[in-house]
Amino acid sequence: MGFILKASKMKNLKLTAQTICSALLFFCIGLTSPSSFALEQVIIEQDDESTANGHIDYSGSWHRDENTWSDTTGAYVNIRFNGTSIVVNGIKGPDQGIMDVYLDGVFLRSEDNNAPRDRNAFIFSEPKISGGEHILKLVVTGKKAPEGTGTKITIRNVAYTKDDTLVVDAFKMTQIPNSELSIQATSSANDSGIANAFDGDSATHWVANSTENQTIDIDLGHQYLVGKIGMIPDINQLTQGRLRKISLYTSDDGVNYVRSLDDVAFGSNEWTGRQAAINAGFAPSTDQIFYYLHLPEPRRARYLRLAIHSTWNGVARVADFKLYRYIEPAKPYSPKTFKLPIFQQNVYGDISHGQKVLIEKGLQVQAWIPIEGSGRRELSREDFDRLNITGVANYSQRSLYPENFLSRNPDLLWSAAKFPFGNSKLTALPPTTGDSPLIPQALIDNLSKGVSICLGDEQEYGDLIQRRNTLAWFEYARSHFPDQIIHTNQVEGQFRSIADWEHYMTNAEPDMLTYDYYVYSSSGRDEDVPYLALKNMNGPRKYASLGVDLTGNKPIPFGLYLGAYKTGGNSYAEGWYEFTESQKKFIPFIAMAAGAKWFSLFRVEYDKYGSFLFGEDGWPTHHFFEYANIFKQMRNLGPHLVRLQNIDLAVVSGQTLELTDGVKNIVDNDLPGRFNNGYFQFGDWSRDRNPSYHIESVTVVNPETVNNGLAQDVFIGYFDLLPNLSEQQLSFFSSQAPKYFMVVNGQTSGNGRTFKAQFGSSKETKQNIRLVFSQSGTLKKVNKNTGASETVPLIAIDGGYELNLSIGGGDGELFFWQE
Missing domain, CATH: 2.60.120.260 (Galactose-binding domain-like)
Known part of the structure; x- marks a missing residue:
């Protein structure tokens, strides 16, 4: 038997037989358990999908997010069970329609799920059924109530009993x-x-x-x-x-x-x-x-x-x-329960909520856009498609939701930034009763397309008022957006100490960590780029790897913002500086090599003075098309990366020519040394660092004139499969234990220089990288232009097997051993 207890959270809960029996009945009818039972998702193995205890068959088009839903007329689900009562828990709301219900081939009735929104509603219950094998059939009719807005049928979980203790009797x-x-x-x-x-x-x-x-x-x-x-x-x-x-x-x-x-x-x-x-x-x-x-x-x-x-x-x-x-049952209550194939632990495994959302929605490359009423021109659908972004978030608007844009493009994903006040600070506590007027109805009606909700922006967690408000808004947001990623966004230093980080992780329990830092400016230096990129990634990457319980058993995703505006004397100021191609590539590729899975482009505007994506005539610039190509490549790598967990990042350090007292000296970069051992899972590459990946040596040659012809840093990110993935997710991979690694060329050019002096294209900053392996097994590369996995031929040499790569500046390649 397998069952799930789904409710609010309590730390360090010890399960006794009495607690389990008491709490079970709340799962089985789909209600939140009382505070004295408050459980985080507790799973008692094993999953129960066999025909002996219950089985689900689908027909027609059904969609999978954290629920199962369909609005296709005639689609149905057959639920096979052996019991005396059954309850189907799902969603009721304005966008939910009418379903026909059959038991053992006999029509019972139609159920109308149009009602005030309830995400834990009984959409069907039958308390008294003769014992034995049964098939419950739910059919999408495509019909809705006159006042309804949609015809969806949404299912969350199912419970049934095999004795005379009825599920619904327990709640009279x-x-x-x-x-x-x-x-x-x-x-x-x-x-x-x-x-x-x-x-x-x-x-x-x-x-x-x-x-x-x-x-x-x-x-x-x-x-x-x-x-x-x-x-x-x-x-x-x-x-x-x-x-x-x-x-x-x-x-x-x-x-x-x-x-x-x-x-x-x-x-x-x-x-x-x-x-x-x-x-x-x-x-x-x-x-x-x-x-x-x-x-x-x-x-x-x-x-x-x-x-x-x-x-x-x-x-x-x-x-x-x-x-x-x-009324509570006089005897211990232990119904047989089973989970739908789309239910979290079956489809995804015992992984964090944020990881589940990104597996379902894909690696995210979103963009902030201005919306109606902002006085700025709104993004066209043609430019959205050409840019290859996955979804949109509004830019600094109180409404939080680009309603008109998405009403014209209902197929697009969206996220909300600066929730709920449209500014950086969480200036007040959330309402304690009723629906919040801060949540637009259009957003509520389109939750299935929502990916993430960011609470405020760049608030100081060390500020005790902001801390209090942040924790309160996390609880509020989870109750309104249970299927979205709830997170905040910080810059370096807004967690002032390890204690701040640990308090945030264990109390707010974010679904994801994100940050923003824009490395390039009119006063920057090329040699500082890798250090600054990794320095600001340090905290989010470390604590995302540890997860909210700080054990590392259930990591959460992390992500970052990418720059698309002209910077000034520093990376946060607006000015005249425009990023080079190698610079635009390096930040997302080094982040992916370190494990990032969520990106948002700040920002997409037709304003020629603030954004470099469009020219005076409103037509896309070369920057637009360079980003479009990068985003296509990222999305092609995404199906692999969202199912992986980065375990290490190593650097083959390059060299730089420095001028000291009028004398030019070649200096080793020693990037790990600049972190004073404070970096998490990062250091100099060596053959013994991750021997199971079979890399014996790495040699780097700079064939171009940038960096005075000296080899620059090359990075290697190492991945394991995401812990506790379900069998369904593991079936994505072509072998049982693939070993993934990503090679990134860290050479960029142009920081602080005018366009004619930049020499910053990916071609002008390419490097030749020679890898020697200790084995000749099947090495695959994920082709980032097509998404296909291709076998890489290795050349036998004395002492190993050779692979020669030419990787453009800032670019990267993803490989895996098919083991």
């Missing part, structure tokens, strides 16, 4: 007997004691003696799984003292309370209708006058605190309260 409610309760109130007027509100008699009532905030403390007598609260106002004074806004707190010990409902109201719309009926001469029963507050998720607690913030017309008056708990 019953009233907690008043006889078990002990109650105290802040105040009561005369004989109108608080006990009158818990005696089951609507003719008696409690009245507060003050209009100030009131508090009611309730000891339930036992620990229960609380689900809802009912309330009857004083039926003798229907217009006086009705509760308006309340908060609910829960506690295990009566001392430490957790807020479960914040500043919510007992249904005013229902009240208006009932009051109208009374005014018209109808006398509703007390049951008809009951108002209910449902907790958004079950809360296990013994103690409740009801805080009354405001009332309608005077002091609080209540005839009766009723408290309800969920």
Whole structure:
């Protein structure tokens, strides 16, 4: 049997049999578990896809992100199971349509999934089925409700039982007997004691003696799984003292309370209708006058605190309260469960959320673009396609989402930057209730195309206010964007210490790390480029490799911004300096060799003064087409790189001619030495550094005149397969244990020089690189122009096997041994 517990997070959880049995039922119906069970995704092996326990068959076109969905009329899924009840958990929302449901070939009913958005909804449940083998068939009809916006059918997970304990029975409610309760109130007027509100008699009532905030403390007598609260106002004074806004707190010990409902109201719309009926001469029963507050998720607690913030017309008056708990099974509850083939652990394996998204969506080469209302010209679809980018993010606009652009191009991926305020700082905490007006409805309706959400931009994590707000927005964003990558973006130094980094990783638990640093400027030097590129990559690469638990068992992806604007006296200032081809290539290729999987071009604009991608006439420049070729190559390497984890980066150090006291001296670069041993998994190349890759020697020759003809740095990145990939992902590779490595020419030219003095094309900065291997096995190269894997012929020489490469400046090649 295999099952997944999917809920909020708790560190260092120890699973006991009781905890597992209790928590299981929340997975099986698709609800978030109560805080006392709060579990990160816990998987108890083994995966259960065999026909003995359950099996899924698809027909038609189904899409896979972190859910399975289809909007193709006639597409269906057959769910085979052996049980007495079944629940299908999925998504309801305006873009969800109508499905037909069949059980064992017999039509049961149609289910309309158009509803307020719910990402953990029952889209089908059948509580009583005769025991035995069954086939449940869900069919996409292509139909929708009149007010609906789409016809999708989306499935998240499935659960079924094999005995008489029904999944849905576990979540029926019953009233907690008043006889078990002990109650105290802040105040009561005369004989109108608080006990009158818990005696089951609507003719008696409690009245507060003050209009100030009131508090009611309730000891339930036992620990229960609380689900809802009912309330009857004083039926003798229907217009006086009705509760308006309340908060609910829960506690295990009566001392430490957790807020479960914040500043919510007992249904005013229902009240208006009932009051109208009374005014018209109808006398509703007390049951008809009951108002209910449902907790958004079950809360296990013994103690409740009801805080009354405001009332309608005077002091609080209540005839009766009723408290309800969920019915829990008397015996241990262990349903058989199985996972859909697209479900995270089946499709991807036990890997981090960010890695899953990038495997599904692909290595990302996005671009910041201006949007409608910014006063800047919007990117055309023709230029989007020619640039070979994967998706767009808006540029410094409060709306966060290029709605008009994407409405015209609904097939494109998108990301949001500077969420939620459209500026760098997270200046306030997130809202605690309701939907945020900061999230455009168009974005919500197009979440399936969303890749990443960046919270703020370049905020100082060492600033305690920014730290507090950052952590709060992570929790908020995850609840609204569970299928997107949630991250922040920093520059070097905004994590001021190792303690800052470790606090961020273990508390924010980001899905990805990104940074921006633009190496090139009108005052820069070529010899500083590799050092500056790696120095700013250091922190994100290190901690992404370690993952949020800092163990290295589940690494997260990292990425960076690429420059497309003219720089000035420093790389952040705007000026006249334009990047050379070798410079444009080097940053993404050295980053990929170090393990980066996400890139965003800053920025794509028709402004001739700020961007070098377009000329005065609005036509693309040579920079545009050079980047377009680079991005095509990156995307062709992407299917391999997103399934790999970088384990090391080594440098064959080059040399530089330096002028000291009027004397020219050839100086070894010694790039690792400049990091003072502070770099993670980086150092001088040697044959013993990664012997399983069989590289015996590396020789570099500079055939060009740049760098005075001296050989410049060459880098080799080493990769393993991403840990814990599923069998499905491992099937991507052509052998069981391929050994990937990437060779990058670190020579660039042009930094700080005018166009005519740059000599910075990739051809002008190429280097000849000779690799000698200790074995003659099958060596493959991923052709970055086509994406095909091609066998590389090796030449037998004394002591090994030779491969001669000519790699342009800043460029790289990806190889793997098919072992």
